[in-house]
Amino acid sequence: MKKIAEYALPFLLALLLLALWEAIVHIRQIRPYILPAPSAIAWALYANWGSLSAAMASTLLITLKGFLGALLTAILLAILFSQSRLAEKALYPYAVVLQVTPVVAIAPLILIWVGFERIDMALALIAGIIAFFPILASAVQGLKSADFNLLDLARLYGATRWQTLRRIQLPAALPGLLTGMKTGAVIALIGEVTAEFAAGSGTATGLAWRIAEAGNRLEIATLFAAVALLALTGVLLFVLLSLLEWALLRRWHESAISREF
Amino acid sequence: MLLSATHLAKRFPNGVAALDDLSFSLTTGDFVSLLGPSGCGKSTALRLIAGLLAPDRGNVTYENGKPDIGFVFQEPTLMPWGDALANARLPLDLKKMPRAEADVAARAALARVGLAGFETAMPRELSGGMKMRVSIARALAAKPKILLLDEPFAALDEITRASLNEDLLRLWREHRERSKQKNESLTILFVTHSVAESCYLSERVLVLSPRPGRLTADIALPKQAERAPGFRLSPQFLDCQRAVSQALERAA
Numbered sequence: 001m002k003k004i005a006e007y008a009l010p011f012l013l014a015l016l017l018l019a020l021w022e023a024i025v026h027i028r029q030i031r032p033y034i035l036p037a038p039s040a041i042a043w044a045l046y047a048n049w050g051s052l053s054a055a056m057a058s059t060l061l062i063t064l065k066g067f068l069g070a071l072l073t074a075i076l077l078a079i080l081f082s083q084s085r086l087a088e089k090a091l092y093p094y095a096v097v098l099q100v101t102p103v104v105a106i107a108p109l110i111l112i113w114v115g116f117e118r119i120d121m122a123l124a125l126i127a128g129i130i131a132f133f134p135i136l137a138s139a140v141q142g143l144k145s146a147d148f149n150l151l152d153l154a155r156l157y158g159a160t161r162w163q164t165l166r167r168i169q170l171p172a173a174l175p176g177l178l179t180g181m182k183t184g185a186v187i188a189l190i191g192e193v194t195a196e197f198a199a200g201s202g203t204a205t206g207l208a209w210r211i212a213e214a215g216n217r218l219e220i221a222t223l224f225a226a227v228a229l230l231a232l233t234g235v236l237l238f239v240l241l242s243l244l245e246w247a248l249l250r251r252w253h254e255s256a257i258s259r260e261f
Numbered sequence: 262m263l264l265s266a267t268h269l270a271k272r273f274p275n276g277v278a279a280l281d282d283l284s285f286s287l288t289t290g291d292f293v294s295l296l297g298p299s300g301c302g303k304s305t306a307l308r309l310i311a312g313l314l315a316p317d318r319g320n321v322t323y324e325n326g327k328p329d330i331g332f333v334f335q336e337p338t339l340m341p342w343g344d345a346l347a348n349a350r351l352p353l354d355l356k357k358m359p360r361a362e363a364d365v366a367a368r369a370a371l372a373r374v375g376l377a378g379f380e381t382a383m384p385r386e387l388s389g390g391m392k393m394r395v396s397i398a399r400a401l402a403a404k405p406k407i408l409l410l411d412e413p414f415a416a417l418d419e420i421t422r423a424s425l426n427e428d429l430l431r432l433w434r435e436h437r438e439r440s441k442q443k444n445e446s447l448t449i450l451f452v453t454h455s456v457a458e459s460c461y462l463s464e465r466v467l468v469l470s471p472r473p474g475r476l477t478a479d480i481a482l483p484k485q486a487e488r489a490p491g492f493r494l495s496p497q498f499l500d501c502q503r504a505v506s507q508a509l510e511r512a513a
Contacts, residue, residue: 149338152313156332157355157403167354171342252342252383 036221044221059206066127067188078139099133107198130191131184138180142173268319279305281473290446294459297469331400337392339384346380352403370398390421460501470512478508
Protein backbone atom coordinates (compact mmCIF):
# COMPACT_ATOMS: atom_id res chain seq x y z
CA MET A 1 0.00 0.00 0.00
CA LYS A 2 2.78 2.36 0.99
CA LYS A 3 4.69 1.34 -2.17
CA ILE A 4 1.73 2.20 -4.41
CA ALA A 5 1.40 5.58 -2.73
CA GLU A 6 5.10 6.25 -3.31
CA TYR A 7 4.80 5.54 -7.03
CA ALA A 8 1.49 7.33 -7.44
CA LEU A 9 2.64 10.50 -5.71
CA PRO A 10 4.66 12.05 -8.57
CA PHE A 11 1.77 11.38 -11.00
CA LEU A 12 -0.80 12.93 -8.69
CA LEU A 13 1.43 15.96 -8.29
CA ALA A 14 1.78 16.21 -12.08
CA LEU A 15 -1.99 16.04 -12.54
CA LEU A 16 -2.46 18.73 -9.92
CA LEU A 17 0.07 21.06 -11.52
CA LEU A 18 -1.36 20.47 -15.01
CA ALA A 19 -4.85 21.24 -13.76
CA LEU A 20 -3.56 24.42 -12.13
CA TRP A 21 -1.80 25.39 -15.36
CA GLU A 22 -4.94 24.69 -17.40
CA ALA A 23 -7.04 26.77 -15.01
CA ILE A 24 -4.68 29.75 -14.99
CA VAL A 25 -4.45 29.83 -18.80
CA HIS A 26 -8.25 29.85 -19.09
CA ILE A 27 -8.99 32.24 -16.25
CA ARG A 28 -6.39 34.83 -17.24
CA GLN A 29 -7.03 34.22 -20.94
CA ILE A 30 -3.32 33.88 -21.76
CA ARG A 31 -2.81 33.88 -25.50
CA PRO A 32 -1.78 30.44 -26.88
CA TYR A 33 1.38 31.76 -28.56
CA ILE A 34 2.65 32.88 -25.13
CA LEU A 35 1.60 29.90 -23.05
CA PRO A 36 -0.69 27.20 -24.44
CA ALA A 37 -2.87 25.20 -22.07
CA PRO A 38 -1.92 21.54 -21.39
CA SER A 39 -5.02 20.46 -23.30
CA ALA A 40 -3.80 22.43 -26.34
CA ILE A 41 -0.36 20.83 -26.06
CA ALA A 42 -1.95 17.40 -25.85
CA TRP A 43 -4.00 18.19 -28.93
CA ALA A 44 -0.88 19.40 -30.78
CA LEU A 45 0.88 16.18 -29.81
CA TYR A 46 -2.03 14.15 -31.13
CA ALA A 47 -2.41 16.18 -34.33
CA ASN A 48 1.33 16.11 -35.14
CA TRP A 49 1.99 12.61 -33.80
CA GLY A 50 3.23 11.31 -37.14
CA SER A 51 5.96 13.88 -37.60
CA LEU A 52 6.77 14.23 -33.89
CA SER A 53 7.15 10.51 -33.24
CA ALA A 54 9.34 10.19 -36.33
CA ALA A 55 11.43 13.10 -35.04
CA MET A 56 11.69 11.45 -31.63
CA ALA A 57 12.80 8.17 -33.17
CA SER A 58 15.42 10.02 -35.21
CA THR A 59 16.76 11.88 -32.16
CA LEU A 60 16.83 8.74 -30.05
CA LEU A 61 18.57 6.69 -32.74
CA ILE A 62 21.24 9.31 -33.44
CA THR A 63 21.84 9.80 -29.71
CA LEU A 64 22.21 6.05 -29.21
CA LYS A 65 24.63 5.79 -32.14
CA GLY A 66 26.75 8.59 -30.74
CA PHE A 67 26.59 7.15 -27.25
CA LEU A 68 27.54 3.61 -28.32
CA GLY A 69 30.40 4.95 -30.42
CA ALA A 70 31.63 6.97 -27.45
CA LEU A 71 31.22 3.96 -25.14
CA LEU A 72 33.26 1.66 -27.35
CA THR A 73 36.02 4.23 -27.93
CA ALA A 74 36.16 5.21 -24.27
CA ILE A 75 36.41 1.62 -23.02
CA LEU A 76 39.10 0.70 -25.55
CA LEU A 77 41.06 3.83 -24.71
CA ALA A 78 40.67 3.24 -20.95
CA ILE A 79 41.98 -0.30 -21.41
CA LEU A 80 44.93 1.07 -23.38
CA PHE A 81 45.60 3.56 -20.56
CA SER A 82 45.43 0.79 -17.96
CA GLN A 83 48.04 -1.21 -19.89
CA SER A 84 50.39 1.64 -20.68
CA ARG A 85 51.09 4.64 -18.47
CA LEU A 86 52.91 6.23 -21.39
CA ALA A 87 49.78 6.11 -23.53
CA GLU A 88 47.75 7.62 -20.70
CA LYS A 89 50.27 10.43 -20.16
CA ALA A 90 50.38 11.15 -23.89
CA LEU A 91 46.68 10.98 -24.71
CA TYR A 92 44.72 11.94 -21.61
CA PRO A 93 45.35 15.70 -21.95
CA TYR A 94 43.75 15.61 -25.41
CA ALA A 95 40.67 13.92 -24.01
CA VAL A 96 40.44 16.73 -21.46
CA VAL A 97 40.85 19.42 -24.13
CA LEU A 98 38.14 17.75 -26.18
CA GLN A 99 35.86 17.86 -23.16
CA VAL A 100 36.45 21.46 -22.07
CA THR A 101 35.96 22.84 -25.57
CA PRO A 102 32.24 23.71 -25.79
CA VAL A 103 30.71 21.39 -28.32
CA VAL A 104 28.67 24.25 -29.83
CA ALA A 105 31.95 25.81 -30.88
CA ILE A 106 33.14 22.81 -32.88
CA ALA A 107 29.74 21.66 -34.11
CA PRO A 108 29.79 23.87 -37.26
CA LEU A 109 33.24 22.52 -38.16
CA ILE A 110 32.17 18.92 -37.80
CA LEU A 111 29.00 19.60 -39.81
CA ILE A 112 31.11 21.03 -42.63
CA TRP A 113 33.72 18.28 -42.51
CA VAL A 114 31.28 15.38 -42.37
CA GLY A 115 28.95 17.17 -44.73
CA PHE A 116 25.28 18.05 -44.59
CA GLU A 117 24.51 15.17 -46.92
CA ARG A 118 25.55 12.86 -44.07
CA ILE A 119 23.87 14.90 -41.39
CA ASP A 120 22.96 11.94 -39.17
CA MET A 121 26.58 10.87 -38.93
CA ALA A 122 27.67 14.41 -38.09
CA LEU A 123 25.05 14.68 -35.35
CA ALA A 124 25.99 11.28 -33.90
CA LEU A 125 29.64 12.32 -33.93
CA ILE A 126 28.90 15.51 -31.98
CA ALA A 127 26.70 13.62 -29.50
CA GLY A 128 29.48 11.04 -29.15
CA ILE A 129 32.20 13.66 -28.55
CA ILE A 130 30.30 15.19 -25.67
CA ALA A 131 29.39 11.80 -24.15
CA PHE A 132 32.91 10.46 -24.53
CA PHE A 133 34.72 12.11 -21.63
CA PRO A 134 32.54 11.16 -18.66
CA ILE A 135 32.61 7.56 -19.85
CA LEU A 136 36.37 7.61 -20.36
CA ALA A 137 37.01 9.25 -16.99
CA SER A 138 34.86 6.74 -15.12
CA ALA A 139 36.31 3.78 -17.01
CA VAL A 140 39.89 4.90 -16.34
CA GLN A 141 39.08 5.48 -12.68
CA GLY A 142 37.27 2.13 -12.47
CA LEU A 143 40.09 0.13 -14.02
CA LYS A 144 42.47 1.68 -11.50
CA SER A 145 40.24 0.87 -8.56
CA ALA A 146 40.83 -2.89 -8.59
CA ASP A 147 41.98 -4.24 -5.22
CA PHE A 148 45.81 -4.30 -5.12
CA ASN A 149 45.79 -7.60 -3.25
CA LEU A 150 43.64 -9.20 -5.95
CA LEU A 151 46.11 -7.93 -8.55
CA ASP A 152 48.90 -9.46 -6.46
CA LEU A 153 47.05 -12.77 -6.41
CA ALA A 154 46.78 -12.65 -10.18
CA ARG A 155 50.54 -12.15 -10.37
CA LEU A 156 51.15 -14.94 -7.87
CA TYR A 157 49.22 -17.36 -10.09
CA GLY A 158 50.96 -16.15 -13.22
CA ALA A 159 47.89 -14.54 -14.81
CA THR A 160 48.33 -12.93 -18.22
CA ARG A 161 47.43 -9.26 -18.70
CA TRP A 162 44.27 -10.30 -20.49
CA GLN A 163 43.24 -12.65 -17.65
CA THR A 164 43.86 -9.92 -15.07
CA LEU A 165 41.86 -7.46 -17.13
CA ARG A 166 38.95 -9.80 -17.74
CA ARG A 167 38.71 -11.43 -14.32
CA ILE A 168 39.64 -8.57 -12.01
CA GLN A 169 40.03 -5.12 -13.54
CA LEU A 170 36.94 -5.01 -15.78
CA PRO A 171 34.47 -6.31 -13.16
CA ALA A 172 35.97 -3.89 -10.62
CA ALA A 173 35.47 -1.05 -13.11
CA LEU A 174 31.84 -1.90 -13.80
CA PRO A 175 30.04 0.15 -11.08
CA GLY A 176 31.95 3.32 -11.91
CA LEU A 177 31.65 2.75 -15.63
CA LEU A 178 27.87 2.37 -15.40
CA THR A 179 27.60 5.68 -13.55
CA GLY A 180 29.70 7.30 -16.27
CA MET A 181 27.47 5.69 -18.90
CA LYS A 182 24.33 7.18 -17.33
CA THR A 183 25.86 10.65 -17.34
CA GLY A 184 27.23 10.07 -20.84
CA ALA A 185 23.90 8.95 -22.31
CA VAL A 186 22.01 11.94 -20.94
CA ILE A 187 24.57 14.48 -22.15
CA ALA A 188 24.79 12.68 -25.50
CA LEU A 189 21.18 13.75 -25.90
CA ILE A 190 22.14 17.34 -25.03
CA GLY A 191 24.92 17.13 -27.61
CA GLU A 192 22.53 15.79 -30.24
CA VAL A 193 20.03 18.60 -29.63
CA THR A 194 22.79 21.22 -29.70
CA ALA A 195 24.07 19.75 -32.96
CA GLU A 196 20.61 19.81 -34.53
CA PHE A 197 20.27 23.50 -33.63
CA ALA A 198 23.73 24.16 -35.06
CA ALA A 199 22.84 22.29 -38.25
CA GLY A 200 19.84 24.56 -38.68
CA SER A 201 17.63 24.79 -41.70
CA GLY A 202 15.87 21.70 -42.80
CA THR A 203 18.66 19.12 -42.91
CA ALA A 204 18.10 17.57 -39.52
CA THR A 205 14.91 15.61 -38.86
CA GLY A 206 14.98 15.29 -35.07
CA LEU A 207 13.06 16.85 -32.22
CA ALA A 208 15.35 19.85 -31.84
CA TRP A 209 14.70 20.79 -35.43
CA ARG A 210 10.95 20.44 -34.82
CA ILE A 211 11.33 22.76 -31.80
CA ALA A 212 13.16 25.40 -33.85
CA GLU A 213 10.63 25.11 -36.67
CA ALA A 214 7.60 25.31 -34.36
CA GLY A 215 9.14 28.33 -32.63
CA ASN A 216 9.62 30.13 -35.95
CA ARG A 217 6.00 29.45 -36.87
CA LEU A 218 4.77 30.47 -33.44
CA GLU A 219 3.21 26.99 -33.02
CA ILE A 220 3.99 27.13 -29.34
CA ALA A 221 1.78 24.16 -28.44
CA THR A 222 3.71 21.97 -30.90
CA LEU A 223 6.95 23.35 -29.47
CA PHE A 224 5.85 22.31 -25.99
CA ALA A 225 4.87 18.87 -27.28
CA ALA A 226 8.31 18.43 -28.85
CA VAL A 227 10.02 19.53 -25.62
CA ALA A 228 7.91 17.03 -23.68
CA LEU A 229 8.97 14.25 -26.05
CA LEU A 230 12.60 15.32 -25.72
CA ALA A 231 12.33 15.08 -21.94
CA LEU A 232 10.73 11.66 -22.38
CA THR A 233 13.65 10.59 -24.61
CA GLY A 234 16.11 11.59 -21.89
CA VAL A 235 14.13 9.74 -19.22
CA LEU A 236 13.97 6.69 -21.50
CA LEU A 237 17.77 6.64 -21.89
CA PHE A 238 18.26 7.04 -18.16
CA VAL A 239 15.77 4.30 -17.28
CA LEU A 240 17.32 1.96 -19.85
CA LEU A 241 20.78 2.39 -18.35
CA SER A 242 19.47 2.18 -14.80
CA LEU A 243 17.90 -1.16 -15.69
CA LEU A 244 21.20 -2.33 -17.18
CA GLU A 245 22.98 -1.22 -14.03
CA TRP A 246 20.52 -3.05 -11.84
CA ALA A 247 20.81 -6.22 -13.94
CA LEU A 248 24.60 -6.21 -13.78
CA LEU A 249 25.15 -5.14 -10.18
CA ARG A 250 22.13 -6.37 -8.25
CA ARG A 251 23.91 -9.44 -6.90
CA TRP A 252 26.98 -7.73 -5.53
CA HIS A 253 27.24 -3.97 -5.52
CA GLU A 254 26.03 -1.80 -2.66
CA SER A 255 24.51 0.74 -5.05
CA ALA A 256 22.07 -1.81 -6.49
CA ILE A 257 21.16 -3.63 -3.29
CA SER A 258 18.29 -2.54 -1.14
CA ARG A 259 18.93 -3.02 2.55
CA GLU A 260 16.67 -5.61 4.06
CA PHE A 261 17.50 -4.79 7.64
CA MET B 262 65.07 -27.77 3.48
CA LEU B 263 62.18 -26.36 1.46
CA LEU B 264 63.25 -22.75 1.18
CA SER B 265 66.04 -20.53 2.38
CA ALA B 266 65.85 -16.79 2.76
CA THR B 267 69.31 -15.30 3.01
CA HIS B 268 70.20 -11.73 4.02
CA LEU B 269 66.93 -10.28 2.80
CA ALA B 270 66.83 -6.50 2.85
CA LYS B 271 64.18 -4.17 1.51
CA ARG B 272 63.92 -0.40 1.53
CA PHE B 273 60.86 1.26 0.03
CA PRO B 274 61.04 4.24 -2.35
CA ASN B 275 59.80 6.53 0.44
CA GLY B 276 62.98 5.73 2.37
CA VAL B 277 61.45 3.36 4.91
CA ALA B 278 63.75 0.43 5.56
CA ALA B 279 61.34 -2.44 6.12
CA LEU B 280 63.79 -5.30 6.45
CA ASP B 281 67.46 -5.46 7.22
CA ASP B 282 69.31 -8.73 6.82
CA LEU B 283 66.67 -11.39 7.46
CA SER B 284 67.76 -15.00 7.10
CA PHE B 285 65.87 -18.16 7.91
CA SER B 286 64.92 -21.43 6.33
CA LEU B 287 61.84 -23.64 6.32
CA THR B 288 61.66 -27.42 6.20
CA THR B 289 58.89 -29.24 4.37
CA GLY B 290 55.85 -29.65 6.62
CA ASP B 291 56.81 -26.90 9.07
CA PHE B 292 54.27 -24.67 10.74
CA VAL B 293 56.25 -21.54 11.52
CA SER B 294 55.11 -18.17 12.88
CA LEU B 295 56.76 -14.91 12.02
CA LEU B 296 56.17 -12.67 15.03
CA GLY B 297 57.01 -9.05 15.57
CA PRO B 298 55.62 -5.63 16.45
CA SER B 299 53.50 -3.69 13.98
CA GLY B 300 55.48 -2.33 11.04
CA CYS B 301 58.53 -4.54 11.56
CA GLY B 302 58.49 -5.80 7.99
CA LYS B 303 56.63 -9.08 8.51
CA SER B 304 54.34 -8.50 5.56
CA THR B 305 57.27 -7.39 3.45
CA ALA B 306 59.07 -10.62 4.28
CA LEU B 307 56.03 -12.62 3.22
CA ARG B 308 55.76 -10.75 -0.08
CA LEU B 309 59.45 -11.27 -0.76
CA ILE B 310 59.03 -15.00 -0.25
CA ALA B 311 55.96 -15.10 -2.50
CA GLY B 312 57.94 -13.26 -5.17
CA LEU B 313 55.49 -10.35 -5.16
CA LEU B 314 58.36 -8.03 -4.23
CA ALA B 315 62.00 -8.13 -5.22
CA PRO B 316 64.55 -7.75 -2.41
CA ASP B 317 67.22 -5.02 -2.55
CA ARG B 318 69.75 -7.47 -1.21
CA GLY B 319 69.72 -11.18 -0.45
CA ASN B 320 67.60 -13.83 -2.06
CA VAL B 321 65.05 -16.56 -1.56
CA THR B 322 66.01 -19.98 -2.88
CA TYR B 323 63.89 -23.10 -3.15
CA GLU B 324 65.17 -26.61 -2.99
CA ASN B 325 63.30 -27.87 -6.05
CA GLY B 326 62.41 -24.69 -7.88
CA LYS B 327 59.66 -22.33 -6.81
CA PRO B 328 56.66 -24.39 -5.69
CA ASP B 329 53.01 -23.37 -5.88
CA ILE B 330 52.32 -20.81 -3.17
CA GLY B 331 49.02 -19.95 -1.53
CA PHE B 332 48.62 -16.49 -0.02
CA VAL B 333 46.07 -15.27 2.50
CA PHE B 334 45.91 -11.55 3.16
CA GLN B 335 44.89 -9.71 6.29
CA GLU B 336 41.63 -8.83 4.54
CA PRO B 337 39.62 -11.61 2.89
CA THR B 338 40.20 -9.82 -0.47
CA LEU B 339 37.38 -11.58 -2.28
CA MET B 340 35.98 -10.55 -5.63
CA PRO B 341 32.62 -9.00 -4.61
CA TRP B 342 31.13 -9.87 -8.00
CA GLY B 343 31.76 -13.60 -7.66
CA ASP B 344 30.11 -16.16 -5.38
CA ALA B 345 32.11 -18.27 -2.92
CA LEU B 346 32.73 -20.93 -5.55
CA ALA B 347 33.98 -18.43 -8.16
CA ASN B 348 36.27 -16.89 -5.57
CA ALA B 349 37.72 -20.22 -4.46
CA ARG B 350 38.15 -21.17 -8.13
CA LEU B 351 40.10 -18.03 -9.09
CA PRO B 352 43.61 -19.57 -8.92
CA LEU B 353 42.44 -22.53 -11.00
CA ASP B 354 40.77 -20.25 -13.54
CA LEU B 355 43.97 -18.27 -13.83
CA LYS B 356 45.89 -21.50 -14.36
CA LYS B 357 43.40 -22.33 -17.14
CA MET B 358 42.18 -25.53 -15.50
CA PRO B 359 39.06 -26.85 -17.32
CA ARG B 360 35.92 -25.49 -15.70
CA ALA B 361 34.41 -28.80 -14.54
CA GLU B 362 37.64 -29.94 -12.94
CA ALA B 363 38.17 -26.53 -11.34
CA ASP B 364 34.64 -26.56 -9.92
CA VAL B 365 35.25 -29.92 -8.27
CA ALA B 366 38.53 -28.74 -6.74
CA ALA B 367 37.03 -25.44 -5.55
CA ARG B 368 34.03 -27.22 -4.03
CA ALA B 369 36.37 -29.57 -2.20
CA ALA B 370 38.42 -26.62 -0.91
CA LEU B 371 35.28 -24.88 0.37
CA ALA B 372 34.17 -28.09 2.08
CA ARG B 373 37.56 -28.37 3.77
CA VAL B 374 37.11 -24.98 5.42
CA GLY B 375 33.57 -25.86 6.51
CA LEU B 376 31.70 -23.99 3.79
CA ALA B 377 29.98 -26.86 1.99
CA GLY B 378 26.57 -25.56 0.95
CA PHE B 379 27.72 -21.96 0.67
CA GLU B 380 29.02 -22.24 -2.89
CA THR B 381 26.54 -19.77 -4.33
CA ALA B 382 26.68 -17.26 -1.48
CA MET B 383 27.98 -13.83 -2.44
CA PRO B 384 30.74 -12.32 -0.26
CA ARG B 385 28.40 -9.61 1.04
CA GLU B 386 26.12 -12.33 2.39
CA LEU B 387 28.93 -13.92 4.43
CA SER B 388 30.21 -12.98 7.89
CA GLY B 389 33.79 -11.81 8.41
CA GLY B 390 34.89 -15.26 9.54
CA MET B 391 33.20 -16.97 6.59
CA LYS B 392 34.82 -14.56 4.14
CA MET B 393 38.17 -15.44 5.63
CA ARG B 394 37.33 -19.13 5.20
CA VAL B 395 36.62 -18.52 1.51
CA SER B 396 39.95 -16.74 1.30
CA ILE B 397 41.69 -19.77 2.82
CA ALA B 398 39.77 -22.12 0.52
CA ARG B 399 40.98 -20.04 -2.44
CA ALA B 400 44.57 -20.34 -1.24
CA LEU B 401 44.18 -24.12 -0.82
CA ALA B 402 42.29 -24.75 -4.08
CA ALA B 403 45.44 -24.77 -6.17
CA LYS B 404 47.04 -27.32 -3.81
CA PRO B 405 50.02 -25.20 -2.78
CA LYS B 406 53.16 -26.58 -1.16
CA ILE B 407 53.57 -23.43 0.89
CA LEU B 408 50.81 -21.42 2.51
CA LEU B 409 51.71 -17.85 3.44
CA LEU B 410 49.29 -16.08 5.79
CA ASP B 411 49.61 -12.37 6.58
CA GLU B 412 47.87 -11.73 9.92
CA PRO B 413 44.76 -13.36 8.49
CA PHE B 414 42.69 -13.36 11.68
CA ALA B 415 43.78 -10.02 13.15
CA ALA B 416 40.53 -8.27 12.26
CA LEU B 417 38.25 -11.02 13.58
CA ASP B 418 36.62 -11.35 16.96
CA GLU B 419 38.06 -13.67 19.60
CA ILE B 420 35.55 -16.50 19.15
CA THR B 421 35.79 -16.57 15.35
CA ARG B 422 39.53 -16.33 15.60
CA ALA B 423 39.77 -19.34 17.92
CA SER B 424 37.61 -21.44 15.62
CA LEU B 425 39.66 -20.45 12.55
CA ASN B 426 42.86 -21.28 14.46
CA GLU B 427 41.47 -24.77 15.11
CA ASP B 428 40.53 -25.20 11.46
CA LEU B 429 43.91 -24.07 10.20
CA LEU B 430 45.64 -26.55 12.51
CA ARG B 431 43.26 -29.30 11.38
CA LEU B 432 43.98 -28.57 7.71
CA TRP B 433 47.70 -28.66 8.33
CA ARG B 434 47.39 -31.97 10.27
CA GLU B 435 45.29 -33.50 7.47
CA HIS B 436 48.04 -32.66 5.04
CA ARG B 437 50.59 -34.17 7.40
CA GLU B 438 48.56 -37.41 7.66
CA ARG B 439 48.18 -37.68 3.92
CA SER B 440 51.81 -36.82 3.24
CA LYS B 441 52.76 -40.12 4.81
CA GLN B 442 51.28 -41.82 1.76
CA LYS B 443 51.51 -39.14 -0.92
CA ASN B 444 53.67 -36.07 -1.17
CA GLU B 445 51.01 -33.63 -0.09
CA SER B 446 52.69 -31.93 2.81
CA LEU B 447 51.83 -28.32 3.50
CA THR B 448 54.33 -25.86 4.89
CA ILE B 449 52.81 -22.87 6.62
CA LEU B 450 54.42 -19.53 7.34
CA PHE B 451 52.08 -17.53 9.52
CA VAL B 452 52.62 -13.84 10.17
CA THR B 453 51.08 -12.51 13.38
CA HIS B 454 51.60 -9.96 16.12
CA SER B 455 49.87 -12.14 18.68
CA VAL B 456 52.13 -14.12 21.01
CA ALA B 457 49.29 -16.46 22.02
CA GLU B 458 48.35 -17.20 18.43
CA SER B 459 51.94 -17.92 17.40
CA CYS B 460 52.39 -20.29 20.35
CA TYR B 461 49.11 -22.06 19.83
CA LEU B 462 49.51 -22.68 16.12
CA SER B 463 53.14 -23.15 15.34
CA GLU B 464 56.00 -25.40 16.33
CA ARG B 465 58.55 -22.71 15.72
CA VAL B 466 58.43 -18.93 16.18
CA LEU B 467 60.71 -16.49 14.39
CA VAL B 468 60.87 -13.22 16.32
CA LEU B 469 61.61 -10.03 14.43
CA SER B 470 62.94 -6.77 15.86
CA PRO B 471 61.14 -3.46 15.31
CA ARG B 472 61.79 -1.82 11.95
CA PRO B 473 64.02 -2.44 10.12
CA GLY B 474 63.21 -6.05 10.88
CA ARG B 475 65.92 -8.56 11.57
CA LEU B 476 65.68 -11.98 13.13
CA THR B 477 66.34 -11.80 16.88
CA ALA B 478 65.15 -15.21 18.05
CA ASP B 479 64.29 -18.59 16.55
CA ILE B 480 62.31 -20.46 19.19
CA ALA B 481 61.39 -24.13 18.92
CA LEU B 482 58.10 -24.99 20.63
CA PRO B 483 56.73 -28.43 21.52
CA LYS B 484 55.57 -30.36 18.45
CA GLN B 485 51.83 -30.39 17.89
CA ALA B 486 51.84 -34.18 18.25
CA GLU B 487 53.37 -33.88 21.69
CA ARG B 488 50.82 -31.38 22.95
CA ALA B 489 48.20 -32.64 25.36
CA PRO B 490 44.51 -31.98 24.70
CA GLY B 491 43.51 -28.73 26.34
CA PHE B 492 46.86 -27.23 25.46
CA ARG B 493 45.35 -23.76 25.34
CA LEU B 494 44.71 -23.85 29.12
CA SER B 495 47.82 -25.78 30.11
CA PRO B 496 50.93 -24.52 31.97
CA GLN B 497 52.91 -25.71 28.94
CA PHE B 498 51.13 -23.10 26.81
CA LEU B 499 51.97 -20.40 29.37
CA ASP B 500 55.60 -21.47 29.32
CA CYS B 501 55.66 -21.12 25.55
CA GLN B 502 54.13 -17.68 25.73
CA ARG B 503 56.59 -16.60 28.42
CA ALA B 504 59.56 -17.69 26.31
CA VAL B 505 58.26 -15.94 23.21
CA SER B 506 57.24 -12.78 25.09
CA GLN B 507 60.68 -12.49 26.64
CA ALA B 508 62.30 -12.85 23.23
CA LEU B 509 59.98 -10.16 21.90
CA GLU B 510 60.92 -7.81 24.75
CA ARG B 511 64.62 -8.40 24.21
CA ALA B 512 64.12 -7.58 20.54
CA ALA B 513 62.58 -4.18 21.27
